[in-house]
Amino acid sequence: MLGGEGESSTFSSPKDAAEERRKSPAVDGNDPAAGNRFAEHSMGSDRYYIPSTISKQSGETANPSSFIPYTPSGTVYTPSSAARYPSALHLGSVLPPTGFSPSTAGRSHFSPAYQLGQSPGCTLYPPYTGSGTALGSMALPSTGPGMRAQVYLCNRPLWLKFHRHQTEMIITKQGRRMFPFLSFNIAGLSVTAHYNVFVEVVLADPNHWRFQGGKWVTCGKADNSSQGNKVYIHPESPNTGAHWMRQEISFSKLKLTNNKGTSHNTSQMIVLQSLHKYQPRLHIVEVTEDGVEDINSEVKTQCFTFPETQFIAVTAYQNTDITQLKIDHNPFAKGFRDNYDSMYTAPESDRLTPSPTDSSRAHQIVPGTRYTMQPLFQDQFVNNLPQNRFYNSERAVPQTNSLLSSQTEDGASQRWFVTSMQQGGNSTSNKLDLTPYEGEYSSSLLPYGIKSLSMQTSHALSYYPDSPFTTMSAGWGSRAAYQRKVTPSLPWSPRPSPTGAFPEDSGKVKPQVEEEVNGSGALIASWTETQSAALSLDKADSYSLACKRRRLPLNGPSTEDSQSSTKCEDLASATTNNSSYSKEAPPSKGMAAYYSFYANP
DNA sequence: CTTTTCACAGTCGCGCGGATGGGA
C-alpha cells in the first residue's frame, strides 16, 4: 500500500490495488499525481502541510464539539492559512467545513486536498481525518471497527524543547535516525481489527530555508522535485488494535536520508531534502487481517499531525542550541557530553538525561515501569472524541487527589486541548506556546495512565529511553552544557547563555519542572490512593520529590546502580510496585482498569 | 561561501562463547 514510489516496492502489495480502488474522486480529479500515493515529490508546490492557526482553534476548544471532526460547528480550516498558499485555497474549496475532504483525508499522500486541508483539522489535535465517504460521521462508532482513534505524542516535552529552537534533523546518505523520534500511544482502536500504522513526512511549507544570523530564514522556494520514499511503515504492521494500543508505538528506527537513489532499506528510510522544513504525520489505516485494506469499510484511515514535530532537514547542524539538545538527550551522543561525569554522578534530581542503561535497568527490575512512567507526562492527547466522553471512559484514572481535583476534569482537559491548539502557532514559525501546556501538564496525563501499563517491551526505547519524564528533567539541568558551548561560540545566538538557552530556564522552567513533578506525584497519589492508600497524596508527592532531590530511591536503600534506575522507578514505584508484575503487591485498580479497557473496547 | 561528505572517537546494545552452579 505504501509503495507509491518506484523504489518503495517494499510496500507493494495487494493493498495497492485496494488503494487504487479507494482513491477518492477528489484525488482523481484534482491531483494530477493522484496515482502516486506517496509521491510527495510529484505534488505541486501547493501541496504542503499547513500549520493551523491558533485563534480559531483555541476558541473552539471551549466547545466540546470542536473535538469532533466534521462537525459543522467545528470548522477549523482557516482562510488565513490557505491564503498563504493560493493553491490551498483552491483545494480548500473541496474541503468540508473542517478543512479537509473526508473522502481524501484517508489518503493524504494522494490527496492535495487532504494535504492542505488536513492541517487545520489535524493540527487541531483531533486531527482525525476520517476517511472514506463517511465523513461527517458524527455517528462514527465509538467502538469496534471504524472507531476513532486517539493518539498521544509520547515524548512531546522533548519535542517541544527542540521545537523552541526549530528542530533540525540530520540526513545522511546512509540514513540517520530521527532524534527526537516519533513515539505515540494510540487509543480508541478496535481491539480485534487490524491496522497499519505508518509515518509520512511531508513538506511543511513551500520555502527553502537557510540558517543565517543565528536564525532560520526562508530562502527561495522549496524544491518540490524531491523523489524517494516519504513513508515509513511501522515494522509491526499490520497488527491488531489491541497490539497497537498495548504499547508505545515507536518509530525510532525511522531513518532520514538525502540519498534519492538509495536502493536498500527503503522501507526504513525516508528521503528528504536538506534545508527544507518537514512535518511528520501519523497514519492509522484499518486493514483486513492479511494486511489488505478493506474497501467496504467507511472509516479506514486516520491521520494525526503534531506541529511540534516539524523539523528542518540538514546535513550538518546549524543551530548549536539544537546540537546541544541532541547531545544532552540522545543516548548515542553521550560521548559528547563533556559534563558526562557530573551528569551521571550527580543527584538524581540533577541528572539531565537518562542513560540507556537506566531505562533498561528499570525495565528489568520492574517490568512495565517505563511505561508506567509515561502517563505521568503524557502531555498531549490527540482526541477525536468529546473530552467528557473520554474522561468518562473506563480508562480514566480515578482522580481522587487534591492536586488533580483542583482542576476539574472538564476544565483541565479543555485547557489541555486549548493548549494543543494554541500550539499550532503561526503558520510560519509554528512556535508553540508552551505556557498553558506546562501548566496543565499533569492533568493531561491522566487519561494515558492506564494504558501505559505495557505488557510488552519496546525495543526502541531501550535505545531511546527518553520518556517524557526523563526528557522533561533535561530542560533545566543541562544548563552547564549550554553555558560551556553555546555562549562563547554563538554570540548571535538567540539564546546564547545558559539561562538564555531557554528563556524560561531561570524563572519559569524550573518551576515548570517542579510543577511537572508535582503532577507526577499527583498521579502517583491518585493511583496509590486507589489501592489502599499506602501513601497519602501529599506524602506521595513530597516523598517522590524528596527522593528525587535527595537521590533516594523510593524503594529503599540502593547501590549506585539502583539509584540510577530510580529515575523511572521512584515515581513509578507507587504504581508499578502494585502492578500485576509485582508479586509483592496486590493488583492495582489501575491494572484492573487496564484490563477492563480491553475487556470493554 | 555554503553545503555535503567522510573518517573519527566514544558509547552502548546485542550476540556469542565460556564459566559456573544446580538438579537429575
Add this chain to the structure above:
DNA sequence: TCCCATCCGCGCGACTGTGAAAAG
C-alpha cells in the same frame, strides 16, 4: 557425570556529533 540454565566478559556493529576536507 551429564545436562541444563544462568551469568559474565568480550567483540562486533550500530549509533552519535565533531571537524576537516571536498564539492558546488
